[in-house]
Amino acid sequence: xxxxxxxxxxxxxxVVLDHVSFTVPEAKLxxxxxxxxxxxxVLLKSLIGLSTLDEGEVFIDGQSVQKADRREIYxxxxxxxxxxxxxxLFDSMNVRENVALPLVEHSSASVREIREKVxxxxxxxxxPGKETLYPRSLSGGMKRLVSIGRALSLDPKYLxxxxxxxxxxxxxxxxxxxxxxxxxxxxxxxxVVVTHDLETAQAIGDVLYMxxxxxxxxxxxxxxxxxx
Amino acid sequence: xxxxxxxxxxxxxxxxxxxxPWRLSKTRSIILDQVFDVGIRSLPLILVIATFxxxxxxxxxxxxxxxxxxxxxxxxxxxxxxMVLIELGPVLTALMVSGRxxxxxxxxxxxxxxxxxxxxxxxxxxDPYRFLCLPxxxxxxxxxxxxxxxxxxxxLLCGAVYANYFLGxxxxxxxxxxxxxxxxxxxxxxxxKSLFFSVVIATSGCYFGFRVKGGARxxxxxxxxxxxxxxxxxxxxxxxxxxxxxx
Numbered sequence: 482x483x484x485x486x487x488x489x490x491x492x493x494x495x496v497v498l499d500h501v502s503f504t505v506p507e508a509k510l511x512x513x514x515x516x517x518x519x520x521x522x523v524l525l526k527s528l529i530g531l532s533t534l535d536e537g538e539v540f541i542d543g544q545s546v547q548k549a550d551r552r553e554i555y556x557x558x559x560x561x562x563x564x565x566x567x568x569x570l571f572d573s574m575n576v577r578e579n580v581a582l583p584l585v586e587h588s589s590a591s592v593r594e595i596r597e598k599v600x601x602x603x604x605x606x607x608x609p610g611k612e613t614l615y616p617r618s619l620s621g622g623m624k625r626l627v628s629i630g631r632a633l634s635l636d637p638k639y640l641x642x643x644x645x646x647x648x649x650x651x652x653x654x655x656x657x658x659x660x661x662x663x664x665x666x667x668x669x670x671x672x673v674v675v676t677h678d679l680e681t682a683q684a685i686g687d688v689l690y691m692x693x694x695x696x697x698x699x700x701x702x703x704x705x706x707x708x709x
Numbered sequence: 710x711x712x713x714x715x716x717x718x719x720x721x722x723x724x725x726x727x728x729x730p731w732r733l734s735k736t737r738s739i740i741l742d743q744v745f746d747v748g749i750r751s752l753p754l755i756l757v758i759a760t761f762x763x764x765x766x767x768x769x770x771x772x773x774x775x776x777x778x779x780x781x782x783x784x785x786x787x788x789x790x791x792m793v794l795i796e797l798g799p800v801l802t803a804l805m806v807s808g809r810x811x812x813x814x815x816x817x818x819x820x821x822x823x824x825x826x827x828x829x830x831x832x833x834x835x836d837p838y839r840f841l842c843l844p845x846x847x848x849x850x851x852x853x854x855x856x857x858x859x860x861x862x863x864x865l866l867c868g869a870v871y872a873n874y875f876l877g878x879x880x881x882x883x884x885x886x887x888x889x890x891x892x893x894x895x896x897x898x899x900x901x902k903s904l905f906f907s908v909v910i911a912t913s914g915c916y917f918g919f920r921v922k923g924g925a926r927x928x929x930x931x932x933x934x935x936x937x938x939x940x941x942x943x944x945x946x947x948x949x950x951x952x953x954x955x956x
Contacts, residue, residue, distance in 0.1 A: 531828055555834035563832035569825040583833045586735055631833075 482507055483528065483639065483671070488537035490523060497523050499695030501537070503688075505639070508669045510661070512686030514676060514700070519692050521675035522566065525643050528673065529561055530554050541639070559587060562632025562670075566644040568624035570616040570631070576603070577612035580630045587635060598634070606630040606660060622653030629660065640664065640672035646681045658684045722916045723908070726842035736844055743848025747810050748856060755860050758805055762797050763789070763864030767872050775878075782878045786886025789868045791895055795955065798861035799899040800947050803906035806853055807939040811914035814845055815935035818918025819928035827919070842915040846908060853907035854900050861899070898954040905946045913939035 483505035490498040497520035505511045515521050526532040528539050530546045539546040541557050549557060570579050580599045584590055590598070603609050606626045616624055625645060632640055645661060646654040662685050664670045675692075676682055682689055689700040733740075770788045774780055818841055821827050830837040865887065872878040917931040917938070 526828070529832060531831055551836075555836070558832060558834040561832070563829070565825045565829055565832075567824060569829035571821075571826055571829075582835070586833065586835050635833075 482542065483673070484540040485528065486538050486540070488524065488527060488539070489535045490520070490527065490532070491535055496695040498527075498534075498537075501692070501695075501697045503690055503697060503699075505671055505673055506688075508665065508671055509687040510665050510672050510674060510685055511688045511690065512674045512676065512682040513690045513692050513697070514679065514682050515692035517677055520695065521677075521692055522643050524692065525563075525641055525673060525675050528641065529558055529563065559583075559635055560638045562629075562635070562637040562640045564625070564628045564632050564640065564642045564645055566647060568616070568621075568628040570619075570624055570627055572616055575613050575615050576608070576619075576627050576630075579616070579627055580634050583631065583634045599630075602630045602633050605633065605664075607656065620653075622649045622657070625649070625653075625657060626660070629657075629664075633664070638671065640670045642672065642674040642676075644676055644678075645674060646676065646678055654681070661685050719912070719916055722842075722919070723846075723912045726838045726846060726912070726915065729836060729839050729843065731843065732839065736839060739840065739844040740847050740851075743844045744852050747806065747845075747849050748852030751806055751809055751852070751856060752859070754805055754809060755802055755856050756863055758801055759798070759860035759863040760867045762801055762860075763793065763867035764871050766792055766797065766864065767868035767876065771872070771876050771878070783882050783886035783889070785872060785876075785878050786869070786883035786888075787890040788886075789883075790865060790887040790891065793861050793864045793868075794895045794899050795951075796899075796947075798864060799857045799902040799906065800943065802857045802860045803853065803903065803910065803943045804940055806849070806856065806906075807910050807913075807943060808936055810849065811910050811935040811939040812932040814911065814914025815918040815921075816928055816932040818915055819921035819931040822919065822921045823924055823928065837919075842911075842919075845915055846911040849907040849911035850904065853910070854903040857899060857903040894954065898950070901954060902947060902950045905950060906943050909942040909946060910939045913942065 485501060485503050488498045488501040489496075501524060503511065513521055513524065523532050527534050528546065530549070534547065538548070541560065544553070544557060546554065546557060571582070574582070577596070577599050580602055581595050584595050584598060588595075599612065600609070603611060606629050608623060608626050608630065611623070616627070619627065642661065646657050649657065658681055661674070665672070665685070674682070674685060690697050691700050766789045767785065770785055770792075774788060775782055775785050818827070821841070827837045827841070830840055869880055869883045869887075872883050873880050913935045917935040921927045921931045
């Protein structure tokens with residue numbers, strides 16, 4: 482379980498997070514909605530210590546992210562797969578190398594085992610046989626799928642998605658929404674999704690929050706507060 | 710940022726990049742890539758530069774010293790040899806590698822910064838300093854002294870050939886001056902310089918790449934700052950090493 486307690490963050494005078502608290506239960510997807518520029522990405526990154534906080538603490542399976550030293554935080558991050566908004570694939574590596582990177586770095590698996598695992602992951606995300614392609618020859622949606630594949634490679638307990646469907650065509654968006662749903666249902670991956678897309682939030686979220694003006698509120702009636 | 714805090718930040722960055730677990734089993738292949746990139750890919754440029762350094766040094770030395778007729782011709786080999794081994798070989802090689810590699814390191818890492826690839830490494834529990842900076846520093850540390858030796862050999866060879874065919878100084882005379890007055894200290898002093906230069910070249914490239922915030926314009930600025938800083942540091946270190954080794 483992930484517990485987020487009283488997170489606060491300011492950029493100069495701009496309050497981005499104002500005592501934000503929520504919990505991510507086991508095998509559930511928490512969706513945080515909010516207009517662009519409200520600090521959703523800052524919030525998501527702060528959950529794994531990529532953004533520093535002014536106040537507050539995040540506990541992943543009971544361990545504080547903010548109090549962890551470098552070694553401990555790297556151990557915590559192995560439990561989490563992070564899907565970046567722009568995919569953040571390494572241009573100099575092909576799809577196989579991108580997906581395999583966490584395995585190469587953190588496992589003692591042989592080259593053959595890693596290849597097999599990558600092939601399996603690419604099947605899960607719907608990109609079988611694309612191992613040798615480079616990011617420059619992939620569409621935005623395919624990059625996002627590879628990024629999800631890379632996030633899955635260490636078989637993490639949690640998955641964090643930063644705007645997973647933004648800027649995609651309806652077909653690809655639907656594909657990614659289904660994939661996120663399947664990962665939760667079939668592989669019991671808990672996680673946090675930040676998005677400004679209400680449709681995506683409705684489709685995949687178990688618990689919905691809205692972040693606006695630094696404050697977070699749980700949405701009981703989906704969409705009402707967002708558009709209100 | 711004032712000069713003192715910049716130096717502190719730069720030094721802290723170097724320490725953070727080097728004094729970490731190297732995990733050579735995982736990092737070795739990236740280091741080899743960097744040796745290839747800095748060494749092999751810079752080689753054509755270095756050979757061109759070294760060729761002309763050898764030719765110009767020979768012509769200038771003959772004109773200024775030997776041309777008067779009062780100095781024996783073997784002084785040409787002696788002077789060109791020491792000039793190339795102590796100064797021109799290591800320094801010009803380092804300046805060329807600064808221009809080619811420090812800028813590309815800063816641009817590459819800066820682009821990785823703005824496209825969240827460095828954040829992605831962090832998110833995957835991969836230390837970006839070990840993954841990006843350490844291999845570049847070690848790779849340059851290995852490649853630059855080798856490039857310097859090749860440049861020195863090339864410059865001396867071209868100088869000797871030119872002197873033989875165009876200036877009337879036979880190989881045997883040139884070599885006599887070169888070998889008879891060869892001091893190991895000159896050669897190793899040049900190598901020591903190269904080792905220092907390699908660290909500041911790679912560190913400048915990585916440091917300014919890591920510090921990029923913003924977009925394409927900042928990436929370009931980072932590349933420029935990396936080259937300027939590396940070049941200035943090369944010249945400062947050249948002076949300091951010369952003070953220690955040759956004074």
